[in-house]
Amino acid sequence: MYAQEVKSTGKGVKAPEEMSVQERAFQARIDAGEKIEPKDWMPDGYRKNLVRQISQHGHSEVVGQLPEGNWITRAPTLERKAILLAKVQDEAGHGLYLYSAAETLGVSRADLIDDLLSGKAKYSSIFNYPTLNWADMGAVGWLVDGAAIVNQVALQRTSYGPYSRAMVRICKEESFHARQGFDIMMKMSSGTAAQKAMAQDALNRLWWPALMMFGPPDAESVHSAQSMAWKIKVMTNDEGRQKFVDQTIPQIEYLGLEVPDSAAKLNRETGHYSYSDPDWAEFFAVLKGNGPCNVDRLRARNIAHIEGAWFRDGLMAHAQKQQLAAE
Amino acid sequence: MAKDWPLWEIFIRGQYGLSHRHVGSLHAPDAEMAVLNARDVYTRRNEGVSLWVVKSADVTASAPSRKGPMFDPSNDKTYRHPTFFDIPDDVGSM
Numbered sequence: 001m002y003a004q005e006v007k008s009t010g011k012g013v014k015a016p017e018e019m020s021v022q023e024r025a026f027q028a029r030i031d032a033g034e035k036i037e038p039k040d041w042m043p044d045g046y047r048k049n050l051v052r053q054i055s056q057h058g059h060s061e062v063v064g065q066l067p068e069g070n071w072i073t074r075a076p077t078l079e080r081k082a083i084l085l086a087k088v089q090d091e092a093g094h095g096l097y098l099y100s101a102a103e104t105l106g107v108s109r110a111d112l113i114d115d116l117l118s119g120k121a122k123y124s125s126i127f128n129y130p131t132l133n134w135a136d137m138g139a140v141g142w143l144v145d146g147a148a149i150v151n152q153v154a155l156q157r158t159s160y161g162p163y164s165r166a167m168v169r170i171c172k173e174e175s176f177h178a179r180q181g182f183d184i185m186m187k188m189s190s191g192t193a194a195q196k197a198m199a200q201d202a203l204n205r206l207w208w209p210a211l212m213m214f215g216p217p218d219a220e221s222v223h224s225a226q227s228m229a230w231k232i233k234v235m236t237n238d239e240g241r242q243k244f245v246d247q248t249i250p251q252i253e254y255l256g257l258e259v260p261d262s263a264a265k266l267n268r269e270t271g272h273y274s275y276s277d278p279d280w281a282e283f284f285a286v287l288k289g290n291g292p293c294n295v296d297r298l299r300a301r302n303i304a305h306i307e308g309a310w311f312r313d314g315l316m317a318h319a320q321k322q323q324l325a326a327e
Numbered sequence: 328m329a330k331d332w333p334l335w336e337i338f339i340r341g342q343y344g345l346s347h348r349h350v351g352s353l354h355a356p357d358a359e360m361a362v363l364n365a366r367d368v369y370t371r372r373n374e375g376v377s378l379w380v381v382k383s384a385d386v387t388a389s390a391p392s393r394k395g396p397m398f399d400p401s402n403d404k405t406y407r408h409p410t411f412f413d414i415p416d417d418v419g420s421m
Contacts, residue, residue, distance in 0.1 A: 039390070109354060
């Protein structure tokens, strides 16, 4: 999802008899549904996986501002502009909640940001796709935030206290995001034929990248088992994807648009929709840095960071001067 | 210059009559900016009527490893709890 490439320690999940006394007690707390808090003892692998997952999640929120920020000045009405501005501001806030949660594990904010800017840290593949027109603002809010909600609602049950609390806050704000997107889609699909065609085109382009957000199929998701055992992850990639498909296809039908997958069909017995595999080769290429916008996104973040340096330094210099004057 | 601004813990009073409650943390160059940033980060939707910011470095916490000795007494001194005492029904509510 927002952390699609969390490499684990490489080892499989330990059997209870292979664990140290401390590890066994730790696993017992997790199994009992107890939350782990920053100063508690935790295995190094737990800490490492969490830092990777939470920081990738935070970076996704931060980079996720770019595809939508692009359209703030070009929103069709003042109301749409104000709404989009509020949404993008929320994404910045979500990034901050997550960075704060990661920092409770002993990493510094500056190092986290350096890793993003240098390209060492990952963020979600979805934000490396372009937003070409206003209909994309509808599709992004509806599909991308919709997919994020599926993932984040589950993550409220994650075992690490600060991460779980960040998820609770984020989920409260996220449904505004999905609904504003759907509202744009409703408007466009009930508009002129040209507007409806734009809505369909946005859906066609963003449907597959949205499915990819949940990460590779479970059979190929080699690092998931340990994260599931530690309840860092609480839902498998395929479970999340299925849930998203099941809730979204009826919404597509409501809009009067076509599902961009001819294999999508409701199985009346299971109550689930079938769907085709997205192009996983494309997914891995985007993750490796070869998506349509990877270079642009990182360049935009680096420019913002460099051009904001004088302001950050100025505020700190002012604070130090005030403190000296007070002493 | 340090790479990161100092870290602040943020407390919000959700409504009058309630205590301030810890909601998270953020970086800011000084207390005044911490309050302004906390307003933007943590109270975009009527979350509070008052904010406290405290430098994280100024918080002293109890050690999790001492959870046992630190918090046990209230559990084994059961007479601290009102249910320890049997009061006859005839006495009425007490």
